[in-house]
Amino acid sequence: MANIVITGSTKGIGLGLAREFARGDHQVLIAGSHQASIDDALHTLKNCGTVYGKVADVRDFQQVQALWDEAQHLFGSVDIWINNAGLARTVWSIVDTPHDEVQAMITTNMLGTINGSKVAASGMLQQGHGKIFNMLGGGSDGETFPGMGIYGSTKRGLDYFTNALVKELKDTPVIVAKIRPGMIITEGVIREAKADFDNFQKSRKMMNNLVDTVETVAPWLVEQILATTKSGHKIRWLNGKKxxxxxxxxxIKARQDQFEAFGL
Incomplete structure (x- = not known):
């Protein structure tokens, strides 16, 4: 049984990971920026296993430290820490992206992951073990896509940051790894598609061949996370072969539309 903390886990892939870990008899502490979302997530997960919740805005270092302290209080130690909290706004070009949205993506995706990594690494060094996973995404490998200039830049930066953290902790008992979950239909994807529906329709056919649901991907990711024993490892669902x-x-045959069930 592992003790697990997941930031940004009140919805989307974070909630899916929490569900699968809890179903596997692991103890999970979920986190989000609002108590209402924590309460909703805990209600959703009430029959899955041992799950706790705590408000933690990852942009605030002290709140992230308090999240670690809560996990220590509940579990005694933290085996796995997943920096999953992230924000995507993909309906604008770089020039047209409102400044508050730029700031929100940079502080949530970059600063939030840095805060989580610093807190988790410090705590794990003290306890003598642990695994940190940083959630990457579109743009982390350097590819560029329309509307993803800011978001992709934050994920590219996180790839560099994670590589640096791997090297800094290479002679320690702390494992640092990356997760590239692929193209998953989440609340954020649905929101962005509805906000720019015409452009979504133009790429719908291509995207339909690549997207997956949380329910499909989360169980596989959990297996890979638990099995990871080497720092620098990259867990990648949607690889080139796939x-x-x-x-x-x-x-030969069109794939069943993956978006219809989500009202698109």
């Missing part, structure tokens, strides 16, 4: 196979299959 993309190629799906695109080839789509020429």
């Amino acid at each position: 993309i190629a196979i799906r695109m080839l299959k789509s020429r």
